[in-house]
Amino acid sequence: MIHIRNFIRRLVAPAYVRQIEAGGGGWRFQGVPMLPAPQQSALAARGPAKARAAALSMNNPIAARAVEAWAAALVGKGWQVQSQHPDRQIARVLNDELEALVWPLMPMIARAVVRDGECFVRMLSSPDGFRLSLLPADQIDPAMTRDLGDGARIVAGVEFDGSEQVTAYHVLPDAPGTPFGTYGETLRIPASEILHVFDRQFPGQVRGVTWLAPVLLKLADYDAASDAMLMNLKVQALFAGFITDLEGGTAGFDGTEKAGTVNVSLEPGAMRMLPPGSDVKFSQPSGGLSQQVEFIKSQLHEIAAGLGLMYEQLSGDLSQANYSSARFGLLEFRRRAEMLQRTLIEGQLLRPLWRHWIGWKALAGEISPEDATAPDYRAVRFVPPGWQWVDPLKEVNAEVRAIEAGLKSRAEVVAGRGRDLDEVDQEIAGDTRRPAQEGDA
Template identity: 60%
Template structure:
């Protein structure tokens, strides 16, 4: 009688070994020491302070970290344009936000979050106040009862909505922190900009988190390389003297040891039996450049930047690879521009700004006018051309094929189409024959 494979009298000898199918959830020696986040919302909050302090130090002391923050800061914080039916309101709002955009973007990347308090002055004007991240008291956590609570300075009601922020009067470390007290600021007067990585995350964490340890390792490796190069410049020679004949060499004697000077173009003849051995402190320097570049690539990947953007090194770049890398970077940057800068900062600020100006009688209060003002568009900063001729030709072809509008193309350049059309009209008015080519 035949049996299927694995069954019958001999089945127990041929049964395949059982293996856990999901290795990520398995155990064993390969997973020893691996980190795990069982409660990422709580653990990111606990790590926020130390990670932020290290990122601040790296920003000022580490050139790679400084460049990464500046690249992202200039990408997110470069001038935005406002487009509503009221050109004067657009210009006034742009003047309001312009000084805050780059510092806010830097803080978002470096600290992981940015806070802007909206203050209405006695004259009825809206003023922006950029707060340090730790000025929203991270140590203040308590249960308020009935489902309400304060988490790291952020107050929630029973319906899990943010209702207030608890702000220290002075930033931590300032002269007056001995008498520092917390002020409750309603949520309507505070803008909190950060990229939540996990559901329920209360505070942001620095964007340098994945690479902070790698940045430190890279910095130490660079310092070790510099020290190795200094040592390599100190060539040391050792003379072996089996039969004691070195005494015949001319030199200076110090504490019973003979010191021989080596000078350019000098030749010395050693006595029979003597030999010279030189130290080689520079061994391995040929591989250090490739090693540092490998670390830089890991850091660039952790920061969603290309290697060339992070280091400024274009030695290995070519047109095709850089274009592909820039396109991927732009997709992520545009997502962050829309979700963070526009969604969490510009739009709520615009709504509050027009409310304050309407109450002050500076904007029309009618429903139609208010609806038109709220239908605002924000134009993000444009991108520099990678290949101007081909890019323009592609845009022209897309417009002619009906795949893009002129407004979309102009907005992608970071321009306002109304301004472009006005400039073109002025050009036509001042050029011979209305600007027509003969």
């Protein structure tokens, strides 16, 4: 009986000790990094990663292309503001005013979000006007962290109350490195005056991390490898060949001697009879270059994946692209870009900005306080920039058939192109009236 029990125990024992591989140990996981406290790790890495991303985006063409590609995807040719006010004349005035206020800053905001990981927009209001000011990320004091008691605290310059709500930002008088900048006590600015735009990767994350973080090390290595290959080819190209003369001469070539080395030149079409024991070997600067280029290209594929971009977007290399692959890649990229457009540009920037701006109009006496809280002034839509088509003929036909089948509305299709349906209808009406007026004339 005891032997049977031992046999059964040995049979089922592996089922009890078997583990999920990702949580197991062993030599294969030696050196693999772990992230037990992602919020704290993000705060610690934010500063060095931001500085490296800024340097690479100014000096490395691939990093610069990545920042510009994402900035263009987020803001493109501009967002359209569509007030839902029933008086269309008032709506157009509101739309034009806010677009004129925010559009000049949107490319800088998008670049800061991608390159630095975050952007701070301060709303400055006075009886004379309403304006926006961009604050460098390091001007929100990253070194200020303290416990305020009763659950309130300051973390990296961001102040929270006991209910985890952001109540204020602690801002330095000038950004670090500002010429003739002053250093002093931080200014406590209420959270209602600052818009903090960043992509949260973890619950409880306080400050943003550069979007280049997953590939910063690989980008630096890629840049160094590319420069090394270029310099290697440049040095090899300086030498046409090497002459060996066992008697210590120049094998019949004439040249200039310097530091024990004779430099000779070859003329096109020349033929030489070399003395016995002499030899000429020509350099091959391109030897093994194709394998190196393929390896570099594979690294660029990994960098593009880490940045969330298509390889063709990052490199500009369209030699391998066709309609199907380009469309599939663009659809995946656009899905992520639209998510970030809605959560970052619309959710964290434009919508709260609209609410504060309408409230300022009431304080400035441009509208009544009752209007400021009425749905007529509060209701607004934001239309992101439209996407260019890969094949206009196919995609227009598909949109037309979707409208005819009742699967899409004209408003949805027009908004997908980054246009306002009312403006499009007005333009079409104008085009229709123009030929009629010309015929009457």
